[in-house]
Amino acid sequence: MTKSKFIIHYLLLNKYSYLCAIVCIFVVNYLQVEIPRFIQLAVDLLNESTTESKAGLLENVQWVIALSVIMIVVRILSRMYSLNPGRITEATLKNDVFHRLNRLPSTFHERYASGKLISIINNDLTGIRLFYGIGFLQLFNILFALSLTPIWMWRISPELTLYCVIPIVVASIIFWLGYRKLRALHSERLIRLQNLSEQLMNYLSGIDLIKNQQMGDWVTSEVNKVNRHLFDCTMKIAKIQTFFMPILDYANHFMKVLILGLGGYYLLQAELTIGEITAFLSYSVLLALPLMHLGRIATVYQMGMISIDSVQNILNSEVPSTDLLRMDDDEKSSLRGSALFVKNLSYRYPNTEDDHNDVILKDISFSIEAGEKVGVLGSIGSGKSTLVNCLNHHLSLESGHVFWGKKDITHMSRHDWRSYVRTITQDPFLFSDTISENIKFGAKQQYDEHHKQQQHPATNDLDVEQVLELSQLKEDVQRFGAGDQTLVGEKGIMLSGGQKQRLSIARALLTPSDLIIMDNVLSAVDYETERTILKGVFNRIQGQSLLVVSHRVSALEYMDKILVLEKGEIIARGTHTELLKNSRYYRETWELQQHESEANS
Structure with a gap:
């Protein structure tokens, strides 16, 4: 099974749950861009003191509250429908992997030590669970947020929207450079984890011999070497996540400065109202959230792709053709x-x-x-x-x-x-x-x-x-x-x-x-x-x-x-x-x- 077929196969395992999740995620994002519009109308009515304006203000506030409550309920449903399939996929994969391991011949187990297999089942399947759970949720959150939010921002001010795009584009280029390096390091880290697990299993199996032969210091030194390699790899990942991944967050802060500066200028020129600037700032927050999650989803995606490779090494290993056969009861008898x-x-x-x-x-x-x-x-x-x-x-x-x-x-x-x-x-x-x-x-x-x-x-x-x-x-x-x-x-x-x-x-x-x-x-x-x-x-x-x-x-x-x-x-x-x-x-x-x-x- 190729990687693409693997991904599609386990996606279809929970297709109805995912479909419900997509609908709920879209509704949540639609309500998120609608709420600032009512806030804009409410803020613009604050300067008016007529009875009609007060009634309009009250109506807009009620709409904000009602839509917020609906959004909370639908958001909970979206998380249930999108995160639960990750758990289901993990459980199904564990059963599939164990079933395959139980049928593979001894030649396979000679190549894969028990510690390495345990690491794959624990660490790699966790990566796949995140891929099919939080990865799916954030992917559609980002897609809907980045498609709906700019449209609503464009309706308020096309010029201000274009200015806001500039820091996002620059930050995205820097982010992509860090992302490419991060993928190789995540792959290396999972291999280091497998090596450490394999070595620990070997030493724990022979713990009595190690004690009797007073080999504790040597074993500790050997474990420290492998652990040091894992630590160095993890630190490299942390450095990239510290300096490259937050670049989109920095771009968001710079975007807010642009909105306040240019928005204030447009306000003085009477091209924008205070309510429109308030709504635009709300939209900038909505635009920033998916950009901030982009770093997280990139990490989840990398771990998922690498973990799928490890699991496929097991699932794609050839089971002898005779082991796929089963005799009927009459032949057995x-x-x-x-x-x-x-x-x-x-x-x-x-x-x-x-x-x-x-x-x-x-x-x-x-x-x-x-x-x-x-x-x-x-x-x-x-x-x-x-x-x-x-x-x-x-x-x-x-x-x-x-x-x-x-x-x-x-x-x-x-x-x-x-x-x-x-x-x-x-x-x-x-x-x-x-x-x-x-x-x-x-x-x-x-x-x-x-x-x-x-x-x-x-x-x-x-x-x-x-x-x-x-x-x-x-x-x-x-x-x-x-x-x-x-x-x-x-x-x-x-x-x-x-x-x-x-x-x-x-x-x-x-x-x-x-x-x-x-x-x-x-x-x-x-x-x-x-x-x-x-x-x-x-x-x-x-x-x-x-x-x-x-x-x-x-x-x-x-x-x-x-x-x-x-x-x-x-x-x-x-x-x-x-x-x-x-x-x-x-x-x-x-x-x-x-x-x-x-x-x-």
């Missing part, structure tokens, strides 16, 4: 309970050299039948997490390698594919909410979608207490004062590493899925707790498939089959008993971990 087939899967991360050593996965092939429990054993750097991210389609794959039944997962949207597969990662993300709400996050929607094509009788209705017990977290939760209503803090800061992992297991077990992938999620618990959790998981997911990825043999000994992964290749496969006999790597790993377990106990 037909794929329930399918087997997973991996055929000759190789993977190299983008932007790496075309070198054999850069291939993370090399010709991987295996299958997971419906209801089968499969384990993957591998050391750090063997490619376990890359394999998981390929299977759940977090990474972009070539077609023809991973199938769900007969369906290639690259021909399915990620949304549809993840209704079949549930991944529990070794770094669970927890929200600053209660334990119960963290477990139930997204569960209701997943539960409803799954039960439209229910195939598994094993999973009961949503039962937080049950999954807490299965994940061996129930006793820990009972020790908390508020039970499962305990707040876990930001990113689960109130919980230990093992508690976080068990909570993520409880979250995955709460709602049904066809395949559960556990990516090294038991690394922070002891061996006995690990066995107990796995037994509970086995009982819970009868009829569902399970893939457990771990560097611990103890987590895999009860699997139907185990794959041994080393340097991106499967070097052995079989049951626990078979691998102890046939795989030297597996046997040595098992013996080493048995010695560690005995030593720890």
Whole structure:
């Protein structure tokens, strides 16, 4: 979507409100130029003492009061109809941006850090809100004021009107020079804000490391550098706004001096009356207000245009075509309970050299039948997490390698594919909410979608207490004062590493899925707790498939089959008993971990 189409699209979103606002703004400006005309008539009648003049004076004053009251009411309506769409547009854009961010692949998020995206959502969308709100209001205020007011001034004195135009023209030229410089600085400032937000997010994420390594002074220095760049840019903007933007206000003051000086001369020449000069001064004020707001609307316009560019970088980013597809309920139902087939899967991360050593996965092939429990054993750097991210389609794959039944997962949207597969990662993300709400996050929607094509009788209705017990977290939760209503803090800061992992297991077990992938999620618990959790998981997911990825043999000994992964290749496969006999790597790993377990106990 081009910028012009973007602007028109969101303008039409509130077209009726904007139409009402235009009508109200026109009425307000028309009443503003009419009121001085009655003031002129009233002032000219002050010098007369007849009964008719007094009646005329009273009538004109009444008209001024009545029109002023009407103008106040209509002005309030104009602000409601013109400012509310800005809020509506901001809310709609936030939903659109979040919806797009949720559908964009991992390659996009690798280019845009979270801090930069947060800055765009906060700062840039505020600029767009002002653009569609106060920007719209002031634009039509200026258009109507600058078209109606000079006409009424011309009716009183064409010569005086022309003299008043001279300082306005000179000031407008100076204003335009400052405006051009200001636009570049506003663009730079938003980029500086994004950089600062990105850096702060990075440092806050690693605050524990910074404290432990006593890196506080260095971090403070780095933040100060970025903040200084932002400060310098902001000061440049302030200087231009201080010296260039008020030039129109100065022109207004000079215009008033001209009106008083030349108006006094015309009064002495009997070419103007006191009432006409009074009305002309009123019109000069009406002409000055939009000129004073011109600086503000220029700033709002600049921020809006720059902010639209930033938001369009998100909205115009390409979503994979398959992610735009949605399977119907019958097709989803037909794929329930399918087997997973991996055929000759190789993977190299983008932007790496075309070198054999850069291939993370090399010709991987295996299958997971419906209801089968499969384990993957591998050391750090063997490619376990890359394999998981390929299977759940977090990474972009070539077609023809991973199938769900007969369906290639690259021909399915990620949304549809993840209704079949549930991944529990070794770094669970927890929200600053209660334990119960963290477990139930997204569960209701997943539960409803799954039960439209229910195939598994094993999973009961949503039962937080049950999954807490299965994940061996129930006793820990009972020790908390508020039970499962305990707040876990930001990113689960109130919980230990093992508690976080068990909570993520409880979250995955709460709602049904066809395949559960556990990516090294038991690394922070002891061996006995690990066995107990796995037994509970086995009982819970009868009829569902399970893939457990771990560097611990103890987590895999009860699997139907185990794959041994080393340097991106499967070097052995079989049951626990078979691998102890046939795989030297597996046997040595098992013996080493048995010695560690005995030593720890």
